[in-house]
Amino acid sequence: MPRLLRSQALAEMRSYADAPSFDPLLHSLVFGPEQLGAAAGATRGPITIGWGRRDRVCLPRQTARALQRFAGARMHRFERCGHFPHWDQPAEATRLILQSTGASARNGTTDAIEAPPSEDATWQAH
Structure with a gap:
């Protein structure tokens, strides 16, 4: 089980x-101005x-x-996770990125993402 040290x-x-940025x-x-999002079909994938x-x-x-601003977007909610999924749920975040950017995602299909049985980080948002 990966751990992120404080x-x-x-x-x-x-x-x-x-x-600097x-x-x-x-x-x-x-x-600044509110982020506008993207209309359905306005992105490359x-x-x-x-x-x-x-x-x-x-x-x-x-x-x-967020779903209103990015019409047609799919929402994935991370359990036991704060603002940095790559810290709190690294394996699940990696799978989501790979599945969302892979060939199946570009074709408009995605497979279900299963979270590992136990994946708690040392640092978590409470």
Whole structure:
């Protein structure tokens, strides 16, 4: 079972904050225009949105807005997961990415994604 050490999470978050693009990006997200999304068929392939049920940055109740903004998108909800599925559920996140970007996704079909029996990270959103 993969584990993400608190020191790894802290180092990654500090690297985000230290990135030259972080402040302009944060300013744009807070004060810039609302993200418009994409109309159905406007993207090169189907859209899959992954959302952690314990996300405290993008709240689970906001999924309806995301699906409205990205018409035709498929929503995948990660159990026992906060804002970073690749930290909290790495195997499931990897499968979702591969299945969503593979040949079957480009043809408009996707297979069901099964979560592993137990996959808790050391750091979790509470």
